[in-house]
Amino acid sequence: MKVSVTTPVWGCSTNNLIAIAKMAEDSGVYSILSPEVPPYSGLANANLMANHTSNTKVGTWISNIYLRHSVLCAAEAMTIQEFSNDRLLLGLGVSHKPVNSRLGIDMGDPIESMRTYVNDIRSYVDGSSEQISLKRKVTQFPIFIAGLTEKTAELAGEVADGLMPYLASTEHIKKLISSVSKGRENSDLQGTPFCMTAGLPSFISDDEDKAIESAIKGLSGYARLPYYQRVLDLSGYGEIVKRIQAGENPAECLTAELVKDLALVGSVSNCKNTLNKFIEAGVEMPIITPNAVGKQSPLEVMQNIVDVIQS
Numbered sequence: 001m002k003v004s005v006t007t008p009v010w011g012c013s014t015n016n017l018i019a020i021a022k023m024a025e026d027s028g029v030y031s032i033l034s035p036e037v038p039p040y041s042g043l044a045n046a047n048l049m050a051n052h053t054s055n056t057k058v059g060t061w062i063s064n065i066y067l068r069h070s071v072l073c074a075a076e077a078m079t080i081q082e083f084s085n086d087r088l089l090l091g092l093g094v095s096h097k098p099v100n101s102r103l104g105i106d107m108g109d110p111i112e113s114m115r116t117y118v119n120d121i122r123s124y125v126d127g128s129s130e131q132i133s134l135k136r137k138v139t140q141f142p143i144f145i146a147g148l149t150e151k152t153a154e155l156a157g158e159v160a161d162g163l164m165p166y167l168a169s170t171e172h173i174k175k176l177i178s179s180v181s182k183g184r185e186n187s188d189l190q191g192t193p194f195c196m197t198a199g200l201p202s203f204i205s206d207d208e209d210k211a212i213e214s215a216i217k218g219l220s221g222y223a224r225l226p227y228y229q230r231v232l233d234l235s236g237y238g239e240i241v242k243r244i245q246a247g248e249n250p251a252e253c254l255t256a257e258l259v260k261d262l263a264l265v266g267s268v269s270n271c272k273n274t275l276n277k278f279i280e281a282g283v284e285m286p287i288i289t290p291n292a293v294g295k296q297s298p299l300e301v302m303q304n305i306v307d308v309i310q311s
Contacts, residue, residue, distance in 0.1 A: 001030075001279065002030040002031075002195075002284060002285040003029065003030055003275070003285070003286050003288065003309045004029065004030050004031040004032070004033055004057075004197070004285055004286070004287045004288070005020075005024055005029050005031075005032055005033070005287070005288050005289075005290070005302070005305055006032075006033045006034065006035055006061050006199075006287060006288070006289045006290065007020055007021075007032065007033070007034050007035065007045060007049075007290070008035075008290055008298055008301075009035045009037060009289060009290075009291075010037055011035075011037060011039070011040040012298050014048060016298045016299065017034075017045060017048060017049065018048065018049070018052045019298075019299055020032065020298060020299065020302050021048075021049035021052050021053050021056070021058070022052055022053065023299065023302050023303070023306065024053070024056050024302070025053045025054065025055060025056040027306040027309065027310065028309075028310075029056055029306070029309065030056070030057060030285065031056060031057035031058065031059060031089055031285075032049055032053070032056055032057075032058055032059075033046075033058070033059045033060060033061035033089065033091065033287065034046050034049070034058075034059070034060055034061065035060075035061055035062070035289075036060060036062065036063050036064055036067075042060035042061070042062065042063045042091075043060060043063055043073070043076045043077065043080065045060075046058045046059050046060055046080055046088065047076075047079070047080050047083070050080055050083055050084040050087060050088075051083075053087075055087075056087070057087045057088070057089050058080070058084060058087055058088060058089070059088055059089030059090055059091055060089075060090060060091045060092075061091045061164060061199070061287060062091040062092055062093035062144070062145075062146045062164060063090070063091065063092055063093070064093060064094070064095040064100075065092050065093070065094060065113060065114060065117045066094065066095065066100055066103075066105045066107065066113075067095075067103075070116075070117045070120040070121050070124070071120070071124055071131075071132060071134075073090075073092075073117075073121060074120070074121045074124035074125055074134065075124075075134060077090050077121070077125075077141060078125060078134065078136060078138045081138045081139060081141045082136075082138045086138075086139045086141070088141040089141065089142055089144060089162075090121075090141055090142070090143050090144065091144040091145075091146065091164050092114065092117065092118065092143065092144065092145050092146065093145065093146030093164070094107060094110040094113065094114060094146070096225050096226070096227055097226065098225065098226075111151065111152065111155055114145055114152075114155060114159075115155060115158075115159055118143055118145065118159045118160055119159060121143065122140070122143070125138065125140055125141075126140060142161035142162060142193075142195070143159075143160050143161050143162075144156075144160060144161060144162035144163065144164045144195070144197065145159075145160045145162075145163060145164065146163075146164045146165070146166070147163050147164065147165055147176070148165055148166070148167075148168065148227055148228070148230060148231035148234070149230065149231070149234065150175055150176060150178075150179040151179070153165075153175075153176040153177075153179035153180050153183070154179045154180070154182050154183035155183060156180055156183065156194075157179065157180035157181060157182060157183025157184040157185075157187060157194065158183040158184070158186075158187045158189075159187070159189070160189075160194075161189075161192070161193065161194060161195060162194060162195035162196065162197060162285070163176060163180060163194075163195075163196055163197065164197050164199060164287065165197070165198055165199065165231070166198075166199035166201075166228075166231070167199070167201070167219070167222060167228055167231050167232065167235070167262050167263075168198060168231055168234070168235055168262070169235035169236055169261060169262060170277055170278055170280075170281035171235070171236065171281075172231070172234050172235045172236075173196070173198055173278065173281050173282060173283060174281055174282060175234075176196075177196055177282050180194060180196065195284050195285050196282055196283055196284050196285070197283065197284070197285040197286065197287050198278050198283040198286055198287065199287045199289060200262075200263060200264050200274070200275065200278065200286055200287065200288050200289065201215070201218065201219060201262075201263040201264070201288075201289045201291055202263065202264040202265075202271065202288050202289060202290060202291055202301075202304070202305055202308070203215040203218065203259075203263060203264065203265045203266075203291050203293050204264060204265075204266070204267075204268065204271055204293065204301070204304035204305065204307075204308060205266065205267070205293040205294070205296075205304075206266075206267050207293070207294075208265070208266040208267065208270070210293055210294060211265050211266045211293050212256045212259060212260070212265055212266070214291065214292070214293045214294070215259035215260075215263055215265045215291070216251055216254045216255075216256075216259055217251055218291045219250075219254060219259060219262075219263065220249070220250035220251040220254055221250070223240075223241075223244055223250035223253070223254060224244070224250055229241045229244065229245065232258075235261075235262065237258055240253050240254065240255070240258065260274070264288065264308065268304070268307050268308050268311050269311065271308045272308050272311050275288075275308060288305050288308070288309075290302060290305060
């Protein structure tokens with residue numbers, strides 16, 4: 001079972017980052033992945049974690065394609081791949097319009113932007129680019145793209161090696177898997193491996209009421225973003241989305257049913273059952289994101305995740 005873990009979404013100190021990476025390796029976690037929320041760089045964090053691990057894969061979940069040119073992304077990724085002895089997993093995404101707009105970024109067509117970006121990176125790595133030759137040879141690393149809709153899943157099947165959805169129900173995951181297969185049918189990558197993942201936020205505690213309260217508070221910010229409103233709608237929570245879009249506070253709209261369906265919430269055994277539910281739905285690499293319940297430290301949160309994986 002290729003269970004992976006992310007570092008804290010909103011970042012942490014480099015000392016905690018190193019400690020979490022070491023704990024992941026000691027616990028047999030398949031990969032440790034870094035989100036990218038400024039002022040933290042996913043690729044820089046992946047490089048740091050590669051320096052302090054030997055076997056666990058490292059990578060990004062996800063790097064925003066609008067924040068760095070594809071040739072620079074390829075160059076940075078190639079360095080990590082070379083140094084880590086082929087342990088890099090490169091996760092790419094488009095972030096969110098409100099986030100990019102604040103930085104003065106015009107996203108254009110996100111689907112076409114992603115298609116071009118992924119194809120460009122492949123060409124830089126394999127030497128087929130007509131723009132520029134990077135003149136260094138490394139093993140091609142798997143490229144994952146973040147995606148919440150069937151259209152993006154089809155693109156992933158066409159150009160990528162894996163899909164990284166988040167806050168998607170098991171029923172929606174199954175639809176995404178079908179769309180990936182559709183995209184793969186006419187792809188140059190047909191016949192090559194593809195990895196279906198699912199991002200699973202975790203709020204692990206024996207105090208279930210407190211865990212649910214933390215989950216509702218922790219996920220309410222995501223529910224304000226249009227892309228996540230879309231995936232919540234597609235996952236069967238359209239009525240809740242309508243209330244939020246009408247101006248209600250997401251923290252007053254999200255329910256215990258929703259967070260327990262889409263996240264790992266409560267005791268280790270309950271979280272393990274939810275994890276298995278996603279694996280049974282076709283998820284090959286669950287990606288658990290850490291969230292504190294109460295005053296849990298980053299290392300305590302990581303230990304709780306390890307307990308779920310090893311239970």
